[in-house]
Amino acid sequence: MLALAFTLLACAQKSEVDELKAKVTTLEEKVATLEKRPAAAGGATVADPAKEEAANAIMKEAAEFIKANDFQAAKPKLEQLIKDFPDTKAGKAADRQYKEVGLIGSPAAPIEVEKWFQGKGDYSAAPVTLMVFWEVWCPHCKREMPELAVKEADLKKKGVQVIGFTKITKSATEEKVVEFIKENNIKYPMAKEKDGNLSKAFNVSGIPAAALVKDGKVIWRGHPGRLDDDTLAKLIGS
Numbered sequence: 727m728l729a730l731a732f733t734l735l736a737c738a739q740k741s742e743v744d745e746l747k748a749k750v751t752t753l754e755e756k757v758a759t760l761e762k763r764p765a766a767a768g769g770a771t772v773a774d775p776a777k778e779e780a781a782n783a784i785m786k787e788a789a790e791f792i793k794a795n796d797f798q799a800a801k802p803k804l805e806q807l808i809k810d811f812p813d814t815k816a817g818k819a820a821d822r823q824y825k826e827v828g829l830i831g832s833p834a835a836p837i838e839v840e841k842w843f844q845g846k847g848d849y850s851a852a853p854v855t856l857m858v859f860w861e862v863w864c865p866h867c868k869r870e871m872p873e874l875a876v877k878e879a880d881l882k883k884k885g886v887q888v889i890g891f892t893k894i895t896k897s898a899t900e901e902k903v904v905e906f907i908k909e910n911n912i913k914y915p916m917a918k919e920k921d922g923n924l925s926k927a928f929n930v931s932g933i934p935a936a937a938l939v940k941d942g943k944v945i946w947r948g949h950p951g952r953l954d955d956d957t958l959a960k961l962i963g964s
Contacts, residue, residue, distance in 0.1 A: 781807055781816035788820070795946070795960055797830045825929040826947040834939040835927030837889070838920045843903055845915030849939055852887035854962050858950055859891050859925055859935040862898045862906050867934045870950050872910040884962065886938075888914040893922050938962070 788803035804827065807820035834855075837848055849855050858874060860867035874881075874888055881888060890912070892903055900918070907916055919925060928937050928947065936950035938961060946953070946961050 777811060778814050778816070781811035781814040784811070785816035785820065788823070792823070792827065792948070793952075795957065797827045800827055822931050825931070829929060829937070829944045829947045832944055834937075834942055834944050835924060838923055839891070839917035840920040841900075841918045843900070843907060843916040843918070845913075847887060847889040847915040847917075849942060852882075853885035853940065854887070854945075855939045856881065856886055856888045856950075856953075857891065857924070857928065857937045857939060858888060859928070859930045860933050861892055861895055862902045863896050864933050866951075868906075870934045871906075871912060874950065875910055875912040875914065878914050884958070886958070886962065890914060890916040891919050891924055892916070893919050893925060 784803055784807055788800045788807070791797070791800035791803065801824070804820045804824040807814075807817045808824060811817035811820075834849065847855070856874075858871070860871055862868075871890060874890075878888055892898065894900060894903065903916070903918075906912075924930075925935075928935070928944075934950050936946075936948060936953060937944055938946040938953070938958075940962060946957075
C-alpha cells in the first residue's frame with residue numbers, strides 16, 4: 727500500500743514537471759518570435775520607412791486641403807490612409823482627422839450642459855457659435871482659452887459667440903475651473919458638459935478642440951489655434 731502511494735506521488739510530480747516544461751517551451755517560442763522582429767529603442771516595432779514616407783506624402787496633401795477648407799477633397803486622401811496605411815503614424819492620425827472632417831455639414835448636436843459656470847449660450851444667440859472643448863489640467867488649453875478671451879470682443883463684432891465646455895476630468899475640479907476663469911479674465915460662457923455627450927457628438931478625442939456652428943450645422947472642426955482670421959472669414963463669409 728505504501729509503495730502504491732509513492733508511485734502515485736511520483737506520477738503526480740512527473741505530470742507537474744511535464745506541464746511546467748511545456749509552458750517554458752511555449753514562452754521560449756514566443757521570445758524567439760519577438761527577437762526575429764525588427765525593433766527600435768524601447769522594444770517598439772520599426773515601421774517600414776518606405777510606407778511611412780508614402781503615407782506622410784498623402785497626409786501632407788490632405789492637410790493642404792483641410793487648410794484650404796476643401797474638406798471634400800481631403801476625405802478621399804484620409805480614407806486612403808486609413809485603408810492602405812493603417813499601421814503608419816499618418817494612418818493612425820488620419821482616423822481622428824477623418825472623424826473631424828466627417829462632421830462638416832452635419833447638424834450640430836443640441837447644447838446640453840450639467841452646469842453653467844458663467845453666462846449661458848445657445849446657437850440662436852449669435853449667427854455663428856465657436857464651441858471650444860478643454861480641461862483645466864491641459865497645458866495647451868491653458869494657452870488657448872485666455873487667447874480666445876482676448877479675441878472675444880473682435881469675434882463678437884464678426885457675429886461669432888464663444889462657448890467653452892469642460893467635462894471636469896483627471897485632476898480638474900469645479901473650483902479650479904472657476905479659479906482659472908477669474909485669473910484669466912474670461913468673459914464668454916463656460917459650462918460643464920452633461921455626461922460628456924457634446925464631446926462625443928463632436929468627435930473630440932484630443933483637447934483643446936473646437937467647432938464652428940452656423941445655421942444649425944457644423945461648418946468647421948479642428949484645433950482652435952488653427953482658426954486664424956483668414957480662415958474664419960472664409961468660413962463665415964465675412
